[in-house]
Structure formats: structure tokens, C-alpha cells
Amino acid sequence: MKKKYAAEPYRIKVIEHIRQTTKEERIKILKNAGYNPFSLRSEDVYIDLLTDSGTSAMSQEQWSALMIGDEAYAGSRSFYRLESVVKNITNYQYFIPAHQGRGAEQVFLPQLVTKKGMYYISNIHFDTTRSHVELAGARAIDCVIDDCFDLQTYHPFKGNFCLNKLEKTILDKGKENIAGIIMTITNNSAGGQPVSMENMRQVSEMAKKYGITTIIDGARYAENAFFIKEREEGYQDMDIIDIAREAFSYADVLLMSAKKDGLVNMGGFIAIKDHEELYNKCRTYIVPMEGFPTYGGMNGRDMDALAVGLMEALDENYLRHRIDQVRYLGDRLREAGVPVQYPIGGHAVFVDCKSIAPHIPYDQFPAQSVTNAIYIEAGVRAVEIGSLLLGRDPDTHENIQSEMELMRLTIPRRVYTYRHLDVVADAVIHVFEHRSELKGLAFVYEPPILRHFTAVFKPIDSL
Incomplete structure (x- = not known):
């Protein structure tokens, strides 16, 4: 029987010519x-x-949004529009824009590295995350499930943490030496594999047990939410945005390269659930690293395009x-x-x-x-x-x-x-x-x- 694949839910309005070489x-x-x-x-x-990353085609609504961008250095209207969208999706209190995901990483990750010999644990760190962990003076440890490495066998959530490995690592290294736990959704280096809601919930519970900050690397969080809707019992009738909100509820911080599921060519951000002191540290540190806290390396027009793209990616x-x-x-x-x-x-x-x-x-x-x-x-x-x-x-x-x-x-x-x-x-x-x-x-x-x-x-x- 012939497989079925969804047709494009859009029509092409502008084209770019591409050259063929011999x-x-x-x-x-x-x-x-x-x-x-x-x-x-x-x-x-x-x-x-x-x-x-940054290679998406933008919609006519996003191009329209570019035209209302407010390029004020401080207090841009575009910032407040984007902040409102991010808070709506995440239910987090605090938001700081960055020029892209690695900008968010370089600002945030050092804040939790308070001494030598600390570690970040992830299902799998991606390349820039691993580098920023090391530049912050910590070391990166991966704790993905073994099924991830069995490329031919079906598993619905090969991006999951191995909970036994995770707890063993915390106990071996000492909970006081774990800077944070990073849940990468979807798990890029595992083959773009999703992480289940149950696994995120269990990781969150373990982090709370040991008093460790939990971070979501959410570059492709909308795609992960779609896989949960398709594959995890109890989520088939939920809207994508509600699945995403539940996922974010299991973390303390969201770091996002918005060049993926934000459907823009440049942008990123830090969102923090309710930790005011941590927010203030990041807000201070972002000024020399990225820019003033209400633009963080982004143009106003790009913030407006991102505000639209974040919602389109949840369709x-x-x-x-x-x-x-x-x-x-x-x-x-x-x-x-x-x-x-x-x-x-x-x-x-x-x-x-x-x-x-x-x-x-x-x-x-x-x-x-x-x-x-x-x-x-x-x-x-x-x-x-x-x-x-x-x-x-x-x-x-x-x-x-x-x-x-x-x-x-x-x-x-x-x-x-x-x-x-x-x-x-x-x-x-x-x-x-x-x-x-x-x-x-x-x-x-x-x-x-x-x-x-x-x-x-x-x-x-x-x-």
C-alpha cells in the first residue's frame, strides 16, 4: 500500500533561483x-x-510583522510583543532575548557554574552547548537511553534520558557538583529523536529530589510536542500549545535557538520560570555579551517576526x-x-x-x-x-x-x-x-x- 505524506499547507509566493554545477x-x-x-x-x-537553523522560509504574516518593528534601543514595542508571546507559550515569568541560541547559552550557562569541577548533564549535549559548558569551566556528561544507539530498532522516544544513568551520575559526581540538567528536545545528536512527556516528568522529579536546576534546550520543542501527540498515550486530543506548556512546566529555564521552531533567520532567548535572582544575573550579564535586555542582539523587526513565527510553528x-x-x-x-x-x-x-x-x-x-x-x-x-x-x-x-x-x-x-x-x-x-x-x-x-x-x-x- 502506498504511503501517504501530507501536502504542503501553503502555496509558494516568492522564489529564489538556484544554480546547478557539474x-x-x-x-x-x-x-x-x-x-x-x-x-x-x-x-x-x-x-x-x-x-x-535560520534557514526557514518566512510567511507573509512574518514579513508584514517586520514592517512594524520598533528599533528603539531600550523599551522597544517589539520586545514587549515578543515577551507576551513567549510568556503565553511557556507560562514563565521572565524573558530575555538573545541573538541566537548560543548567545543564550553563553549568558546563562556560566551563571550556574559556581566552582571548579562542576558538570552539566544532558540526554545529549549538542555542539555549541557542549562548548559553552566547557568554556564556562564545567564538563558535559550525556545520559541518553541505550536504545538511541540501536539505529534499526523502533523506539518511540529514543531521545529520552536513561534515568538510571542520570541518578548514578548525580550520586557519583555529587549533587553539589551538578550545575544543571539539560533536557534537549528534540534530541538532535540522537538523530532528532523526541523525548517523552513521562521522561521529562521523571527527570524533573529527580532534579527536584537533589536540588538541581532543570533546563530545556527547546530549539525544536514544537516538533517534540507533535511527536508526543502522535506517540504518547493521553495526548492525542490535546492542542500542541498545551503539550508544550506541560513540557515547560517540568523545567526551571528554557534556552532557545529561535532559528528552528521560531521560523526566523536570527534570534533566540532565555526564559526563566520564577527565579528572580537568576533572572537578574542573566539580565546583567547579557548587556556586555549580547546587548541591552530589551533587544539582546536582535533587531526590533526580527523580534516581531519571531513573535509571529513562534505561534505559526505550533500549528x-x-x-x-x-x-x-x-x-x-x-x-x-x-x-x-x-x-x-x-x-x-x-x-x-x-x-x-x-x-x-x-x-x-x-x-x-x-x-x-x-x-x-x-x-x-x-x-x-x-x-x-x-x-x-x-x-x-x-x-x-x-x-x-x-x-x-x-x-x-x-x-x-x-x-x-x-x-x-x-x-x-x-x-x-x-x-x-x-x-x-x-x-x-x-x-x-x-x-x-x-x-x-x-x-x-x-x-x-x-x-
Whole structure:
């Protein structure tokens, strides 16, 4: 029986022309970019699946909202409109805008690191979060369930915390040494996998038991709420916004990159439930780091567009199509035998490159090799989520071996059609069928922090 996928709940009003290059051109272009897709020029990319961060198409209502932006340095009307929306969605008392998620992280995370030897615990820290934890003088520990690493077996909430690991970590490290617990929803590095409401509730109860602050990394909270509605008993008849509100009730703080489920090209924020002292510390610290507390690195027009986008992202018809687009690409790859994280996640399809290229060691970055190969094949840009992204141990400086070597095919919101995804699928399938030709990579230049963004590589046989 033919699978059904939701049609686009919008029609296209403005288009952007994209250039197609030849395979010969792409070979030269990739070499000049140091075999790092981050260093490719956008104009040399046909279908850009590098990230869903800041790459959404905005609605006509958002474009209209831009025109009423108030660019006052202090006390902007746009700030108060955005604050009202965030408080409505979260039921939190305090709100501070930031230029994006990492701006919120760099302001907030150091506030809970009060001494040396502290830790943040997450289901899985994403790259910028892990880096800001380390820059704050703490260490990052991941406590995701083991099912996360079984890529082929179905589990409805592979992003969940392992509660036993979590409690053991708290007891081993000492509750006084845990700066905070970060619930990443959806769990990006786990393959865009959702976290169940029951798991969030249990994590919250454990945090309260030990007196630990609980933080939600909510970049994709609306997608997580949709999965809860689909998969968790008792939520089928609830509105998405009410599911989101319940999730936020299990945390003390929300850090959000609004470039994802805010449907804007730039923006983020810190929301704090009811801790006035913590709010005042962040409000003070944001001034030198981001800007005055009523703009925090954002233009007034961007705050107004975000106020609209946050509500649009909670629309169930939009979310159904959003999840179906990702599922469509994942289904095409699975049907061709390409190993991917299953079930398909919320914002991306994660391809298991450890299985595709077992002949490439982890420290020669098999997922980066596959990522480069699909660019050469079809001009598709993706991103590695594996040992390259994890980086080096901050104490030993040894390469950290990732449990999973994944290539993330990240779908921008409201940008591409199903036919574009067919082009992506055909390219990945071709590379999979010629996987024995893939070669590992070695560093020519390795940055000390967030190395995957700006590193330069060479294929092993050309060194």
C-alpha cells in the first residue's frame, strides 16, 4: 500500500533561483573548500541541507510583522510583543532575548557554574552547548537511553534520558557538583529523536529530589510536542500549545535557538520560570555579551517576526507536513537499504555512516567522507554528526570516539519540495551503492574549539 505524506499547507509566493554545477566543477570546489562543506559558498550548493537553523522560509504574516518593528534601543514595542508571546507559550515569568541560541547559552550557562569541577548533564549535549559548558569551566556528561544507539530498532522516544544513568551520575559526581540538567528536545545528536512527556516528568522529579536546576534546550520543542501527540498515550486530543506548556512546566529555564521552531533567520532567548535572582544575573550579564535586555542582539523587526513565527510553528497542519517531509526522505533511503536512524526524527534524516564505511576509522571521519561524496554527486550539502563534531577530550586532548557516525540531512522549514528530496535520496543511494570507494580524511588545519566549522582536510591518499 502506498504511503501517504501530507501536502504542503501553503502555496509558494516568492522564489529564489538556484544554480546547478557539474560534477567536475564540484570536485574542484570541494577541494578548494578544504573538504569541509561549511566552507562551501552557498551559490555552489544546489540543495542545502547543512542545517535547519535560520534557514526557514518566512510567511507573509512574518514579513508584514517586520514592517512594524520598533528599533528603539531600550523599551522597544517589539520586545514587549515578543515577551507576551513567549510568556503565553511557556507560562514563565521572565524573558530575555538573545541573538541566537548560543548567545543564550553563553549568558546563562556560566551563571550556574559556581566552582571548579562542576558538570552539566544532558540526554545529549549538542555542539555549541557542549562548548559553552566547557568554556564556562564545567564538563558535559550525556545520559541518553541505550536504545538511541540501536539505529534499526523502533523506539518511540529514543531521545529520552536513561534515568538510571542520570541518578548514578548525580550520586557519583555529587549533587553539589551538578550545575544543571539539560533536557534537549528534540534530541538532535540522537538523530532528532523526541523525548517523552513521562521522561521529562521523571527527570524533573529527580532534579527536584537533589536540588538541581532543570533546563530545556527547546530549539525544536514544537516538533517534540507533535511527536508526543502522535506517540504518547493521553495526548492525542490535546492542542500542541498545551503539550508544550506541560513540557515547560517540568523545567526551571528554557534556552532557545529561535532559528528552528521560531521560523526566523536570527534570534533566540532565555526564559526563566520564577527565579528572580537568576533572572537578574542573566539580565546583567547579557548587556556586555549580547546587548541591552530589551533587544539582546536582535533587531526590533526580527523580534516581531519571531513573535509571529513562534505561534505559526505550533500549528498542527504545519507540523504534520514538516514531519512528513522528513519521513518521506527517510522512507526513500530505508527502502533502498541505506541504514538510517529509525524511526525518522523530527528535523533531519540521520544516515548511519559507520555501517556504510566500516573501513574508515572514527578518527578519519567516515560521516564527513559520505557528506563530501553526496556533494560531489549532486551538489547536496549535509553535515557530519559524529567523532568530528565531538572533538577532543578537554583534559586529555585525545579524539573522542562517537557512539554513532552520522550524516545529518537537515530539512529547512517551508523551503524545499518533495521533488527536491528525491534528488537528495538519489544522491545518497548512489553513494551508498559505491561506498567501497569512500576514503578517510586527515586534518590540514584543526581549530581548538568547534573544529568541524572551520577545519581543513585532505583525503588520506593525497597526504
